[in-house]
Amino acid sequence: MTYNSLLLSRPGAVAAGGVDAGVAAHYGEPLPEQRALAGGKAVADFSHRGVVSVSGPDRLSWLNTLSSQQLTGLKPGESSELLLLSIQGRIDYDARIIDDGETAWLIVETAEAQPLAAWLNSMKFMLRVEVSDVSEKWGVLASTHEVAEWDQLLRWQDPWPNVGPGGYAYSPIEQARHPGYERPWFEYLVPIEDLVNTVGERRLAGTMASEALRIAAWRPRLGVDTDEKSIPHELDLIRTAVHLAKGCYKGQETVARVHNLGHPxxxxxxxxxxxxxxxxxxxxxxxxxxxxxxxxxxxxxxxxxxxxxxxxxxxxxxxxxxxxxxxxxxxxxxxxxxxxVAPDAGQVVGRQTGFIRGRHA
The missing domain is CATH 2.40.30.110 (Aminomethyltransferase beta-barrel domains)
Structure with missing residues (x-):
């Protein structure tokens, strides 16, 4: 089923194509929209994104065993990022995750939602979890600033470019100078039926604006900056989406081997x-x-x-x-x-010198 956002009815809206089909590329003023989005004076329509819900008392421990991230201690309202990898350590799925105390919500690229939900359902076995692709009911609105009027909405805050617990930075620059800090990023879950009322009279920025800010922040995007061979190390995703000290999960052997002994x-x-x-x-x-x-x-x-x-x-x-x-x-x-990502990224065992200054958080 083809999705077209209700916000495409806004004056000047020009529909995007490709991975962002269904929302606006811009609303008539791409560069002013970008400046407004960067300054917290506009919001972005990401309602085409996929949303998968995982409920049940075993949800976090189960997702913990499947993914690259440590999730057993994730508290309600906390944000994180997880990867689901192949046996070879290649990225199959990259999901933003936020838990509300009863349900874990996974925000993914449009094309990921249906296959991700199907794969998760195939992995349930006897565990107390329920998985649903709820993309038709839930959308996302994004901003570089917290929107006070939306404090009742569930909000995912991008951890990028912080080095999370168990993570490691592959960039050679000093952490405080990473350009990702110039782009704080918040994604709000909104019922699709409430999308127009939630935006109200706020200025909208299209995907041309949000993509420019993402690229400037060095933030990789699945299906855009990745291919079927991509591993987390190549994208500096060890910093936000991988916990190097957690228990076994599919692809962990490759993650550990490249990080400790090899190079991407x-x-x-x-x-x-x-x-x-x-x-x-x-x-x-x-x-x-x-x-x-x-x-x-x-x-x-x-x-x-x-x-x-x-x-x-x-x-x-x-x-x-x-x-x-x-x-x-x-x-x-x-x-x-x-x-x-530094040319000498990886091979941290016995490392003395080199470009990389990354560290465990």
């Missing part, structure tokens, strides 16, 4: 793009060094202050100091790198 084969980077072309490279555009392909653009946007920016996945061996070339058809873009 690829690394996420932030790109400052040449702005003289007045265009943006498409996701999937190859990245070259001296004519040799070394990576791929995963997402790009026009930022209201920095201009054209992007996230990209490159080979670990790529020199972080060199200028890259993004090739999009006949158009080439020069791109300067900022390191999100």
């Amino acid at each position: 084969p690829r690394r996420l980077v932030f790109l400052h793009l040449d702005g003289s072309h007045h265009t943006l490279p498409e996701a999937g555009s190859p990245i070259h060094v001296e004519g040799r392909a070394v990576g791929t653009v995963t997402s790009s946007a026009l930022h209201y202050e920095m201009g054209p920016i992007a996230l990209a996945m490159v080979k670990r061996s790529v020199d972080p100091s060199i200028t890259l070339t993004v090739v999009d058809g006949e158009q080439n873009y020069d791109a300067a790198q900022e390191i999100i």
Whole structure:
């Protein structure tokens, strides 16, 4: 069933496509909307996102055994992030989780909800849990600031870029300087039928605005900055979505082996793009060094202050100091790198020196 948000009826709304189909790309003023969203003067319609509910007395201990995150001590109202991995440690699902004391709510990408609910139901066995895809009944509204009038709504607060308990930072910059701190992020669960009334007269910002702020914060997004081979280490997701000291779960062996003894084969980077072309490279555009392909653009946007920016996945061996070339058809873009995941990320056993300053929280 195709979803179209009731907020697409707002004046100036232009529908988004791709992974954000169903909500607005913008409402007529992409850059002013982005500035307003960054300043807490607009909210974003994420009602196309998937929502899966997990209820029952065994819900948190059960999810704890399945996922990369330590959840047994999750208190009502606390926010966290979890990954469900393959045996090879590759990311199958990335979920925001918040518990209300009776139900754990998983906020996921649109395409994840139905298969995630089906997979969780297949794993219930004799446990006291009930799993439902409730995406048709519940939506999400997002903001960079807490909305006082929405304090009665269940609110997920993005832990990024904090290093959570049991986590580890793969970025070489000082923690306090991480650009993610410039984008606090809150997602509110709202009944779909109350979406319009909840927004009221507040200004709306489209996905062009929210994506630009996400990219500037170095925040990876499943299905956008990932592919079927992605492991958490490549995306710096060990900091928020993986507890390195928790018990056994599917994919843990790979997580531990790469972190302690190996290196991720690829690394996420932030790109400052040449702005003289007045265009943006498409996701999937190859990245070259001296004519040799070394990576791929995963997402790009026009930022209201920095201009054209992007996230990209490159080979670990790529020199972080060199200028890259993004090739999009006949158009080439020069791109300067900022390191999100250090080239020497991983292999923490016996580590003495290197780019990485990450640590357990």
